[in-house]
Amino acid sequence: xxxxxxxxxIFRRDMKKFISTPYVIxxxxxxxxxxxxxxxxxxxxxxxxIHIGVVQAEPxxxxxxxxxxxxxxxxxFRSAPDKPTIFVVTVYxxxxxAKQALADGQISGAAIFPSTLPGDNTxxxxxxxxxxxxxxxxxxxxTAAVAATGTxxxxxxxxxxxxxxxxxxxxxxxxxxxxxxxxxxxxxxxxIRDRENGIIEGxxxxxxxxxxxxxxxxxxxxxxxxxxxxxxVIVDVLITGIVIRTIDQFLLVLLVLVISCIGVTAxxxxxxxxxxxxxxxASTVAFFNLILFMTSGAFYPTIGMPDWLRWITxxxxxxxxxxxxxxxxxxxxxxxxxxxxLLALFIFSTAAIILGITTYKRTIE
Amino acid sequence: MTGEQIIRLEHLTKIFGNNHRVTxxxxxxxxxxxxxxxxxxxxNGAGKSTLIRILTTLIAPTSGTAYVDQYEVTRExxxxxxxxxxxxxxxxxxxxxxxxxxLDFYGQLLNVEETVLERRIWELLKMxxxxxxxNSRVSTFSGGMRRKLEIVRAFLHRPLILFLxxxxxxxxxxxxxxxxxxxxxxxxxxxxxxxxxxxxxxxxRLCNRIAFxxxxxxxxxxxxxxxxxxxxxxxLIDIGFDHIDGRVLPAIRESxxxxxxxxxEKTLRISAKNGNSVLPAIISIFEKFSxxxxxISIHSPSIEDVFIYLTGRKLDSGEGEQPQPAGGGKAS
Numbered sequence: 001x002x003x004x005x006x007x008x009x010i011f012r013r014d015m016k017k018f019i020s021t022p023y024v025i026x027x028x029x030x031x032x033x034x035x036x037x038x039x040x041x042x043x044x045x046x047x048x049x050i051h052i053g054v055v056q057a058e059p060x061x062x063x064x065x066x067x068x069x070x071x072x073x074x075x076x077f078r079s080a081p082d083k084p085t086i087f088v089v090t091v092y093x094x095x096x097x098a099k100q101a102l103a104d105g106q107i108s109g110a111a112i113f114p115s116t117l118p119g120d121n122t123x124x125x126x127x128x129x130x131x132x133x134x135x136x137x138x139x140x141x142x143t144a145a146v147a148a149t150g151t152x153x154x155x156x157x158x159x160x161x162x163x164x165x166x167x168x169x170x171x172x173x174x175x176x177x178x179x180x181x182x183x184x185x186x187x188x189x190x191x192i193r194d195r196e197n198g199i200i201e202g203x204x205x206x207x208x209x210x211x212x213x214x215x216x217x218x219x220x221x222x223x224x225x226x227x228x229x230x231x232x233v234i235v236d237v238l239i240t241g242i243v244i245r246t247i248d249q250f251l252l253v254l255l256v257l258v259i260s261c262i263g264v265t266a267x268x269x270x271x272x273x274x275x276x277x278x279x280x281x282a283s284t285v286a287f288f289n290l291i292l293f294m295t296s297g298a299f300y301p302t303i304g305m306p307d308w309l310r311w312i313t314x315x316x317x318x319x320x321x322x323x324x325x326x327x328x329x330x331x332x333x334x335x336x337x338x339x340x341x342l343l344a345l346f347i348f349s350t351a352a353i354i355l356g357i358t359t360y361k362r363t364i365e
Numbered sequence: 366m367t368g369e370q371i372i373r374l375e376h377l378t379k380i381f382g383n384n385h386r387v388t389x390x391x392x393x394x395x396x397x398x399x400x401x402x403x404x405x406x407x408x409n410g411a412g413k414s415t416l417i418r419i420l421t422t423l424i425a426p427t428s429g430t431a432y433v434d435q436y437e438v439t440r441e442x443x444x445x446x447x448x449x450x451x452x453x454x455x456x457x458x459x460x461x462x463x464x465x466x467x468l469d470f471y472g473q474l475l476n477v478e479e480t481v482l483e484r485r486i487w488e489l490l491k492m493x494x495x496x497x498x499x500n501s502r503v504s505t506f507s508g509g510m511r512r513k514l515e516i517v518r519a520f521l522h523r524p525l526i527l528f529l530x531x532x533x534x535x536x537x538x539x540x541x542x543x544x545x546x547x548x549x550x551x552x553x554x555x556x557x558x559x560x561x562x563x564x565x566x567x568x569x570r571l572c573n574r575i576a577f578x579x580x581x582x583x584x585x586x587x588x589x590x591x592x593x594x595x596x597x598x599x600x601l602i603d604i605g606f607d608h609i610d611g612r613v614l615p616a617i618r619e620s621x622x623x624x625x626x627x628x629x630e631k632t633l634r635i636s637a638k639n640g641n642s643v644l645p646a647i648i649s650i651f652e653k654f655s656x657x658x659x660x661i662s663i664h665s666p667s668i669e670d671v672f673i674y675l676t677g678r679k680l681d682s683g684e685g686e687q688p689q690p691a692g693g694g695k696a697s
């Protein structure tokens with residue numbers, strides 16, 4: 001009987017606490033719903049909007065029927081009659097231009113059609129092999145489109161960056177995951193713990209400025225996150241076979257890591273600067289973690305996502321980190337390609353730091 | 366603000382909550398003078414800590430103004446923080462850091478010059494007898510050690526004003542005594558000290574002036590002596606005897622020296638202002654009727670008696686206590 005009474009007492013206490021924190025309830029319910037929406041949309045849907053460049057090879061005389069009809073077939077290629085088209089086809093005047101666009105990441109593949117029509121002339125396809133699923137879809141699409149024209153021309157696939165395993169593709173995403181996880185438990189957590197334990201009351205009465213508090217916490221969090229990210233880079237090199245070819249590439253990777261760590265840490269700290277309890281903070285940050293990581297393209301190409309989800313990627317720092325790291329590590333690209341990512345990360349970091357400082361509560365109420 | 370005042374409160378009020386409004390501080394006004402030890406005395410929940418938190422810029426008052434030195438606490442909090450030292454009621458030590466690191470951390474935040482910081486830290490550690498534990502984590506310290514460390518941390522930077530919120534709560538008598546010595550020593554260095562406590566003896570021993578707070582209100586403010594003098598009953602004299610002569614009581618009563626007298630279990634309990642000077646006269650009355658006395662004791666009223674007189678309640682106990690007559694306090 002006393003056992004039951006004790007159990008009931010514990011049960012009632014926990015329920016009272018649970019009900020008195022509506023914020024946490026909302027976020028804990030919100031999480032699985034967001035999982036459903038994001039996973040369902042990001043990963044269950046068909047990938048569309050794959051950009052392909054097509055070129056009629058030199059010497060150019062006239063568009064061959066093979067070229068026109070294949071392009072037409074590609075434009076109308078669907079996985080099923082009632083689904084949207086999969087490819088966005090751009091015609092390039094020269095092979096060099098198409099390859100340049102491919103190298104810059106504007107298109108996922110380029111198909112070069114022969115200038116004359118003998119049946120054994122090959123159609124050369126160059127594809128960005130660093131992406132996941134997209135190359136496979138493209139190969140299938142082009143082969144099917146050519147076959148649909150009734151010709152027997154062979155299709156030759158050239159993988160621009162060699163064969164890249166999903167393991168490697170995902171390995172880059174895990175770097176970002178490590179950064180985010182460490183950030184969650186890092187500096188921001190210390191901020192909340194200080195508040196919850198009341199330690200904060202001690203230093204809030206000193207002349208220390210709130211900008212000092214925030215910058216200090218972002219600083220320590222950044223170092224921890226960087227170390228975590230760096231360790232995963234090493235693990236990626238050792239286990240997944242990602243290759244860092246030059247010292248320049250290595251330095252670029254470090255630069256991307258540092259600026260990403262500052263940005264993500266600052267974001268988390270700015271969230272944390274408003275919260276009083278670990279519970280509130282943890283449920284909110286878990287939610288952010290989900291959205292940012294899922295839409296970063298870390299384990300599924302962002303072009304597979306519906307438009308509204310892709311908008312999140314535009315303001316998602318992790319998206320730029322993933323893109324920059326893949327450009328360097330998988331495609332061997334340099335500053336010309338990732339400059340845009342660095343700029344975005346820089347703007348984001350600055351905004352997050354300012355937000356963190358301005359929202360930090362200098363009082364204990 | 367005159368040169369003598371260092372803190373001034375004007376109609377300070379703090380109301381917490383929206384639905385269940387709690388008035389923690391209710392229209393409180395007073396001054397603290399430069400260099401004094403000022404005691405805020407009252408039961409738990411009287412609003413002492415809230416008042417301290419307002420003065421140390423941790424929370425904003427709902428209405429009213431407060432000046433610390435010449436700075437208004439809500440308008441120039443940064444200037445206030447630069448001249449105060451605070452030892453909060455609940456521990457704010459970082460338990461994961463060592464004693465030395467805790468002091469070092471605050472030394473940096475308090476802008477103590479690098480060249481003097483290390484020497485200052487060792488000086489404070491020595492003062493608290495923690496020199497040999499300097500590099501131990503605070504989590505391994507006893508309650509008394511932690512409290513002492515926290516108090517010295519508050520005056521690491523030699524602040525103009527020191528706020529001590531219940532500095533000796535939960536300490537054993539030896540540690541309390543050490544803390545009192547530290548406070549007195551600091552005060553001789555011209556530091557103004559504001560002390561909250563619910564220990565009467567502590568307030569009485571240390572404070573130049575004592576403000577009584579109850580239910581958010583300031584109910585009296587004066588020196589300990591004046592507080593006691595304001596009590597109508599005065600000192601309490603107990604005289605024991607085996608047999609009493611029926612004429613003794615009327616004789617004492619008629620002498621006009623005492624305010625009240627009663628006989629109880631072979632003891633005469635006499636209330637009189639200035640008990641020390643009336644006692645010889647009372648003794649001579651006993652001798653006149655040849656009544657042998659078995660014991661004599663004289664009690665001065667304590668600060669607790671003052672509090673009981675002012676509020677009708679004991680300081681430590683909760684509501685519902687019957688008002689007790691003055692007297693019966695501890696011997697002093």
